Structures are given as structure tokens and as C-alpha cells.
Amino acid sequence: MVLKVSDLTIARGGIKVLEGVSFELESGGAIVLRGPNGIGKTTLLRTIAGLQPPLAGRVDADPDSLVYAGHSDGLKATLTVEENLMFWAQVFGKKEISQAIDSFELGRLVNRPAGLLSAGQKRRLGLARLLVTGRPVWILDEPTVSLDTDAVAMFASAVRAHLARGGSTLIATHIDLGLPEAKVLEVGPFRARAAEIDDFDEAFL
Template sequence: MGLNVSDLTIARGGIKVLEGIGLRLEPGQALVLRGPNGVGKTTLLRTIAGLQPPHSGQVEADPETLVYAGHADGLKPTLTVEENLTFWARVFCTPDIDPAIDAFQLDALRTRPAGALSAGQKRRLGLARLLVTGRPIWILDEPTVSLDVEAVQMFADTIRSHLGQGGSALIATHIDLGLPDAQILDVGPFRARAMDPEDFDEAFL
């Protein structure tokens, strides 16, 4: 099953930021969101992922097919790399963490506490969690932050493998990940109209 978004309007703090957005993501497809900082890409991704309600419109997807990776890596600092991945693997009933370890070259760090990792290593571990969820639709907000060139390539290879296995990805990024068939959606033209002063109080009711 894919992801279908129709006539979606999203709000931040009760104020509309983007409106009238429509997109469709089929198995094997990637869609890259573009737009200036602050335009509402994070709010859009969080809404599609089901972390906050839409102002209006529809998001059609089985919630059990979605996984969201945002700016926070979601790691337990006192647990090792292996223990962090094992924890999430148990949550999602995934039998093997080795594909995730291998994809992000974490084998040499297996026994190191997550709190002792560098920013780039933490990001690699955070992204490796995607592979232990077993979920096909990845919703990713600036996933390459803190990654060096080599790690960006690991991530790009992981995305290509995921797509090749019938998964899909909705990604907000300014980095060229070398996905030649990826769709591009510029959210700038979907900026919501300025709020009428008479409507201002209504946003907080």
C-alpha cells in the first residue's frame, strides 16, 4: 500500500503554514521535498507521519507502514550501539540487527555507548533504526545532518536498496542523494495566505 495525500492544509501554533498540498507515493518511489527553511517542511512531514493532526485534507496510509526520522536521533545514551538497535528490533519484532549494522558500518562501534559517539556516528545509528522497523514508508526530515561525505553515500545506498525492495521514501533534504528517478515537490508555492486579522483569535480557540 502506498501513501496518498490530498488537499492537505497544515498548521503550526494554530496558524496555517501550507495549504492545498497533494502527493502520491507508490512502492519503489522516492519523493524529495524542497523549499526554504521555515516554510513548513517539518510540520508537513510530522502531519503526514501522524504525529500531529492536519488542519484539513486527507492523509491516506496504513499507520503501521510508516516510520518517521526527524532531527532527534532517538537514542538511549547509556545503551551501546548494539543494545539500542536490539531494543528497537524487539519493539518492531525484527529478528536480526546485522543488516542495519552493516548498512551504516557500525560493527566496530557495537559495544560503544551511544552517549560516547560523535554527532555523525549518532546520526548513523539513528538512521540504522529505520532498517529494524521493517516498515516500508520512510518519512525523513533532513536525514543527512551531521553526516560526512562517506556516511551520506551509505545513506544514499540504503535508500536505493530500500526502494529496490519495494519500499518508498518521502525526504526533506537539500542534499543531492543521487536518486535519478526521485520526484521533486517544491512546497514554496503552497504557502498559506496571510491570516486576516479578524481570523487571528479563531486560530487559538
């Protein structure tokens, strides 16, 4: 077990959105979060990644095992593709970037500034950063946004290779990535109950 979530309650903007969330992620395993937009998948992933505190419950994982990729590509526009990957590799104490370049077919773009890339190319570069971190647990929030069909296939291949090496991933996506081993966790049953107002005046406090 590389990640254990126990009876987690989380809030967005001070309002409770999910409660009682519990699951375990094993080495080599994948969990896909499903649920309607706005239900709290992003908030759940950010809480598990340690970017915000829960209201209640526990997240048990080695913080140094986790890497989070959210909606932002996290790129430095004036640096080239190669320089961006080298920067992130150094942040995580690594040096090897060739696998990341090959996995996302960035070879012909290595000398191009990130600011001149298309939206899909930026997304591929942003996801390629996962491969230079050396961290085994990927926490991914809608990673296929802006990707065309070919790029989605590249990403799915990268995830499958990561799992085959014993890595794990927790991912919120509506796309079928062709991961038959992945478990699906429906977030809907954990939707928080609406707060009860005992006194009319409390609605205005």
C-alpha cells in the same frame, strides 16, 4: 499507491503554514521535498506521520507501514550501539540487526555506549534504526545532518536498496542523494495565504 495526501492544510503553533498539499507516493518511489527553511516541511512530514492532526484534508496510508525519522536521533545513551538497535527491533517486532550494522558501518562500534559516539556516529546509528523496523514507507526530515561525505553515501545506498526492495521514501533534504528516480515536490506553491484582518481590533485578540 502506499501514501496519498489530499488537499492537506497544516498549522504550526496554531498558524496555518501550508494548504492544498496533494501528492501520491508509489511503492518503490521516492519524493524529495524542497523549499526554504521555515516554510513548513517539518510540520508537513510530522502531520503525514500522524504525529499531529491536519487542519483539513486527508492522509491515506496504513499507519503500520510508516516510520518517521526526525531531527532527534532517538538513542538511549547508556545502551551500546547493538543494544540500541536490538531495542528498536523489538519495538517493531523484529530481531535482525546485522543489515543495519553493515549498511552504516557500525561493526567496530557495536559495544560502544551511544553516549560516547560522535555526532556523526550517533546520526548513523539513528538512521540505522530505519532498517530494523521492517516498515516500507520512510518519512525522513533532513536525515543527513551531522553526516560527512562518506556517511551521506552510506545513507544514499541504504535508501537506494530500500527502494529496490519495493520500499518508498518521502524525504526533506537539500542534499543531492543521487536518486534519479526521485520526484521533487516544491513546497513553496503551497504556502498558506496570510490571514486577513477585517477589523483593526482583531490584531490584538
